[in-house]
Amino acid sequence: MSADRGVVVVGASLAGLRGAEALRRGGYAGPLTLVGDEPYQPYDRPPLSKHVLAGELRPDATALPHLVDLDATWRLGQPAVGLDRAARMLRLADGSALPYEKLLIATGARARSWPVTEKTGPLPSGIHTLRSRDDAAALRAALAAGPKRVLIVGAGLIGCEAASCCRDLGLAVTLADPNPTPLARILGSRIGGVIVSCLDTAGVDFRPGTHVDAFEADAAGRVCRARLKQGAAIETDCVIVALGATRDTGWLAEAGLMADEGGLTCDVACRALDADGQPAPGIYAAGDVARTPNPLHVGRLAAFEHWGNAVAQAGHAARNMLAAEDDQQEYRHLPAFWSSQFGINIKGVGLADGADTVAVMQGSRASRRFLAVYGREGRTIAAISFDQARWLPAYAERIEAGVAFPPILGATDQSIKDFGVPDFPQPRSR
Amino acid sequence: MSHDTLFAEVTDPANRADPYPLYARLRETPVSRQGDGSYVVSTHAAIRGLIFDPRLSSEDLPPSQRPPTGNPFKDWIVNPIKNRVVNAHRPLIFRDPPDHDTLRAIVMEQFTIPRVRGVHREVEGIVEDLIDKLQGRDEICLVEDFSYPLPVMVICRLLGVPEEDEEQFQKWATVLATALEPDSRGDEEARHATATAFDAISDYMRGLIKEKRKNPADDMLSGLANPEPGKPAMGDFDLIASAILLLVAGHETTVNLITNGMLTLIRHPEELDRLRRDPERAPRLIEELLRYEPPVHFRTRKALGDIDIAGTTIPAGAPVILLFAAGNRDPARFADPDRFDPDREDNQHFGFGGGLHYCLGAPLARIETEIALNALVRRFVAPRLLQDPPPYRPGASLRGPEKLGIGLERIA
Numbered sequence: 001m002s003a004d005r006g007v008v009v010v011g012a013s014l015a016g017l018r019g020a021e022a023l024r025r026g027g028y029a030g031p032l033t034l035v036g037d038e039p040y041q042p043y044d045r046p047p048l049s050k051h052v053l054a055g056e057l058r059p060d061a062t063a064l065p066h067l068v069d070l071d072a073t074w075r076l077g078q079p080a081v082g083l084d085r086a087a088r089m090l091r092l093a094d095g096s097a098l099p100y101e102k103l104l105i106a107t108g109a110r111a112r113s114w115p116v117t118e119k120t121g122p123l124p125s126g127i128h129t130l131r132s133r134d135d136a137a138a139l140r141a142a143l144a145a146g147p148k149r150v151l152i153v154g155a156g157l158i159g160c161e162a163a164s165c166c167r168d169l170g171l172a173v174t175l176a177d178p179n180p181t182p183l184a185r186i187l188g189s190r191i192g193g194v195i196v197s198c199l200d201t202a203g204v205d206f207r208p209g210t211h212v213d214a215f216e217a218d219a220a221g222r223v224c225r226a227r228l229k230q231g232a233a234i235e236t237d238c239v240i241v242a243l244g245a246t247r248d249t250g251w252l253a254e255a256g257l258m259a260d261e262g263g264l265t266c267d268v269a270c271r272a273l274d275a276d277g278q279p280a281p282g283i284y285a286a287g288d289v290a291r292t293p294n295p296l297h298v299g300r301l302a303a304f305e306h307w308g309n310a311v312a313q314a315g316h317a318a319r320n321m322l323a324a325e326d327d328q329q330e331y332r333h334l335p336a337f338w339s340s341q342f343g344i345n346i347k348g349v350g351l352a353d354g355a356d357t358v359a360v361m362q363g364s365r366a367s368r369r370f371l372a373v374y375g376r377e378g379r380t381i382a383a384i385s386f387d388q389a390r391w392l393p394a395y396a397e398r399i400e401a402g403v404a405f406p407p408i409l410g411a412t413d414q415s416i417k418d419f420g421v422p423d424f425p426q427p428r429s430r
Numbered sequence: 431m432s433h434d435t436l437f438a439e440v441t442d443p444a445n446r447a448d449p450y451p452l453y454a455r456l457r458e459t460p461v462s463r464q465g466d467g468s469y470v471v472s473t474h475a476a477i478r479g480l481i482f483d484p485r486l487s488s489e490d491l492p493p494s495q496r497p498p499t500g501n502p503f504k505d506w507i508v509n510p511i512k513n514r515v516v517n518a519h520r521p522l523i524f525r526d527p528p529d530h531d532t533l534r535a536i537v538m539e540q541f542t543i544p545r546v547r548g549v550h551r552e553v554e555g556i557v558e559d560l561i562d563k564l565q566g567r568d569e570i571c572l573v574e575d576f577s578y579p580l581p582v583m584v585i586c587r588l589l590g591v592p593e594e595d596e597e598q599f600q601k602w603a604t605v606l607a608t609a610l611e612p613d614s615r616g617d618e619e620a621r622h623a624t625a626t627a628f629d630a631i632s633d634y635m636r637g638l639i640k641e642k643r644k645n646p647a648d649d650m651l652s653g654l655a656n657p658e659p660g661k662p663a664m665g666d667f668d669l670i671a672s673a674i675l676l677l678v679a680g681h682e683t684t685v686n687l688i689t690n691g692m693l694t695l696i697r698h699p700e701e702l703d704r705l706r707r708d709p710e711r712a713p714r715l716i717e718e719l720l721r722y723e724p725p726v727h728f729r730t731r732k733a734l735g736d737i738d739i740a741g742t743t744i745p746a747g748a749p750v751i752l753l754f755a756a757g758n759r760d761p762a763r764f765a766d767p768d769r770f771d772p773d774r775e776d777n778q779h780f781g782f783g784g785g786l787h788y789c790l791g792a793p794l795a796r797i798e799t800e801i802a803l804n805a806l807v808r809r810f811v812a813p814r815l816l817q818d819p820p821p822y823r824p825g826a827s828l829r830g831p832e833k834l835g836i837g838l839e840r841i842a
C-alpha cells in the first residue's frame with residue numbers, strides 16, 4: 001500500500017471502529033484516518049432505546065471501548081460529501097480532500113424521518129426520531145418532562161422498545177402501526193401477536209391497522225394531535241417516529257457506485273460495486289450500509305441492521321482490504337439480533353422474512369416463552385426465541401447447514417401443534 | 431479391544447483411581463455406542479454440542495420404588511401413593527423444561543449472590559473450628575475430619591436449619607448422597623435405606639417449612655416458603671424436593687472438590703507452596719481443579735429424538751452419557767490436558783456440567799472450596815499423603831476418595 005495515502009474509514013461508529021481495529025490487528029501499520037459525521041467518539045446504539053430512555057444510563061455513557069491502540073487521525077464532526085474514485089480522493093464538508101489508497105465505507109443508516117413537503121409545512125416541535133446519542137438525549141429529556149401521552153408511530157423493534165420504556169416510566173403510550181401486529185416485518189404477525197398480549201398486559205394503547213396522516217401543532221408550535229388517515233385523531237404531546245432506517249448513501253450520489261437508500265451494493269467479498277456491477281478498486285463497505293448477496297436467500301441482496309453483523313462484516317472487510325487481489329474471501333454470516341422489551345429477551349438468527357411457514361418448536365406462545373423456526377420451501381431459514389435463547393445455537397447451526405424444515409424433532413417441551421403461515425406484510429414499495 | 435465395553439471399565443471400581451487413560455481411548459470415538467445400547471460422549475466439542483441440544487432429556491431415571499416393608503397396608507396403600515407423589519415432584523435436576531425452568535427460577539431467586547457471599551464469614555468460622563479440633567494430631571483423614579462435615583453445615587445455615595439439627599442432617603446426607611449416583615441403584619438394602627432417609631427428611635422439612643411460615647427469617651427456606659405476592663411460587667412437595675436437592679447435590683460434590691483439591695495440591699507441592707504464599711491464586715487454581723479432577727465425572731440423559739452428532743446417530747430413546755471429565759481432558763480443546771496448570775487461560779471446563787442443568791450451587795462451591803483450601807494450606811504444616819492413591823468410594827460419577835489420610839508435622 002502506498003505509504004502516504006493509507007486507509008480512510010468513513011463513518012466512525014461500530015463498523016468503522018471495529019474495522020479500523022481489525023486493520024491494525026491484521027498488521028496494517030500505515031496511516032489510518034477515521035471520518036465521522038457526528039462529533040463524538042464511536043458509541044453504542046442498542047442501549048439508546050433501552051437503558052438510556054429508561055433513565056438508567058446517561059446518553060453520553062455508551063462510548064464503545066477501544067480494543068486496540070489505533071494510532072489514527074480522527075476527523076470527527078466532519079461528514080464526507082463526495083467521492084472521486086478516479087483520483088482516489090474523499091471530499092469532506094469543510095472543502096478539504098483526503099487521498100486514500102483503500103477506503104472502508106461504514107456510514108450506516110439514519111432514521112427514516114417524517115416526510116415534510118410544501119403541503120405539510122414545517123413539522124411541529126416535540127416529534128422525535130431515535131438513532132443517535134443526540135436523539136436519545138432529546139427524547140429522554142422530553143420523557144422526563146412527563147408528557148401526557150406519548151405516541152409512537154411504527155411498531156418495529158425500536159418502537160416496541162421505546163413503548164416498553166415509556167410504560168416503565170409510567171407514561172401513557174399509544175403505539176400505532178399499519179400492520180395487524182408489532183414486529184410484523186421482522187417476525188410476521190403470527191409471532192408478532194405475542195407482543196400484542198405484552199402490550200396489553202403493560203397497558204399500551206396499541207392501534208393496529210393505523211395510518212398516521214399528519215401532525216397538528218398548538219399555538220406555540222408544539223405537537224398536540226396526530227390525524228389518522230381513517231379520519232380520527234390521537235391527542236399527543238410527544239411523538240416518536242420509528243419507521244425504520246434509510247442507508248446513509250446520499251453522499252455517494254455522484255460517485256458512480258451502486259447505492260441508494262437501501263444500501264451500497266457489494267460483492268460477497270464486501271467490495272463496493274460500481275454502476276457496471278464491477279468491484280470498485282480499493283473500496284469496501286461494512287455494517288448497516290452494506291448490501292450483500294446472502295447465501296440464505298440465493299439471488300437476493302440483503303442489508304442488515306444488526307450489531308453483530310456490523311462487527312463481523314467490518315472485521316471481514318478489513319481482512320480482505322489487507323489481502324491480495326486473488327485472496328478475497330467470501331463473507332458468510334448468519335444474521336443475528338436481540339431485543340429486550342416488556343421484560344422479555346428476544347433473540348433471532350437467520351432471515352425470517354420470506355418464510356412460508358413458522359412452527360413453535362418448544363414452549364408456547366401463550367406462555368411467552370418459546371422458540372419458533374421459520375421455513376421456506378422445506379428448508380429452515382430462521383429461528384426466533386422469546387426467553388429461550390439457550391437453544392438458539394443448536395438451531396443456528398442447522399440454519400447454516402440449510403437442513404430440512406422443521407429441524408430438531410423430539411425436543412423437550414415440544415408439541416408442534418402450533419404452526420402456520422407467518423403472515424408477513426406486503427413488501428414495502430420503494 | 432473394542433470400544434463398546436470401555437464404559438463398563440470406567441464403572442469398574444478397579445479403575446477408579448485413574449480413569450483418565452480410559453477416557454483418552456473413549457475420545458477416539460467422540461460418541462461411542464456401548465454394548466448396552468447407551469452412547470458415551472467424551473470429546474469437548476461433542477459434549478458442548480449436546481448440552482445445548484434440546485432433545486436431551488433429564489427425566490429418564492427409573493421411578494424411586496420403595497422396597498417392600500412386609501406390612502401390607504404400607505406396601506399396598508401408603509407406599510404406592512408416596513411413590514406417586516414423589517415421582518410427580520422430582521427435584522429439578524431430573525426435570526425438563528418447562529417445569530425445570532420454573533422451579534429453577536424460583537430457587538435461583540433465593541440462592542442469590544449476596545446471600546451466598548453473606549455466608550462467607552460463617553464458612554470461615556466453620557473451617558477454622560474444624561481445623562482447631564485437629565490440634566495435636568499428626569495424622570488425620572481429610573474426608574471424615576473436614577471435607578465431609580463442612581458442606582452440610584454450610585447448606586444448613588443457608589437454608590435456615592437450626593444448628594442443633596445439623597448432626598441429624600449429616601446422617602441423612604450420608605445416606606441420600608448416593609441417590610444421585612447412577613450405578614448405586616439396584617442394591618435392595620441401599621434402596622431401603624435411601625427411602626427411609628428420604629421419608630424422614632421429607633417429614634422434617636415439612637415441619638420446618640411450617641415453622642418458617644410462622645416465623646420467617648432471612649434464610650432460603652423462609653424465602654421459598656413465603657413467596658412475595660404476584661411472584662411465581664412452588665407447591666410444598668416441590669419445595670421439599672428442592673430443599674433436599676440442595677442438601678444432597680451440594681454435599682458429595684463439594685466433599686470431592688475439597689478432597690481432590692488437597693490431594694492434587696499435595697501431589698503438586700510447588701502449587702501448594704504458591705497458594706500458601708499467595709491466597710489470591712485460589713480462584714484460578716479451583717477452576718483448574720474443576721477441569722483436572724472434577725467432582726462429577728458424568729451425567730446420564732436420554733435422547734428424545736434421533737440426534738446426528740460427530741458422525742453417529744444417537745437413536746431416540748437411547749441413554750446418553752455425557753462424560754464431562756473426559757471432555758475436560760480433551761487435547762483438542764486444552765493444550766497439554768493432563769498437566770495441572772492453574773495459570774491456564776481460556777479454561778472452559780465442564781466441572782459444573784453445562785447447559786440448562788449447569789450447577790446452580792457453583793458460586794457457593796467456589797466460595798467454600800476457596801476458603802477451605804486456603805485455610806488447609808495455611809494451617810497444615812508439611813502435609814504428606816499416607817497412601818497414594820487413596821481408596822475411592824465406589825461411585826464412578828460422583829468420584830472421590832473415601833478416605834484421604836494425611837500426615838502432618840503439626841497444625842499451625
Ligand SMILES: Cc1cc2nc3c(=O)[nH]c(=O)nc-3n(C[C@H](O)[C@H](O)[C@H](O)COP(=O)(O)OP(=O)(O)OC[C@H]3O[C@@H](n4cnc5c(N)ncnc54)[C@H](O)[C@@H]3O)c2cc1C
Binds near residue numbers: 013288
Ligand atoms: C436505537 C437503536 C437500538 C438498536 N438496538 C439493537 C439491538 O438491540 N440489537 C441489535 O442487534 N442491533 C441494534 N441496533 C442496530 C445497531 O446499532 C446497528 O446495526 C449498528 O449501529 C450499525 O453500525 P454501523 O457502524 O454500520 O452504522 P451506524 O451505527 O449507523 O454508524 C454510522 C456512522 O456513520 C456516520 N456517517 C453517516 N454518513 C456519514 C458521512 N457522509 N460522513 C461521515 N460519517 C457519516 C454516522 O453519523 C454514524 O456515526 C440498534 C440501533 C438503534 C439506532
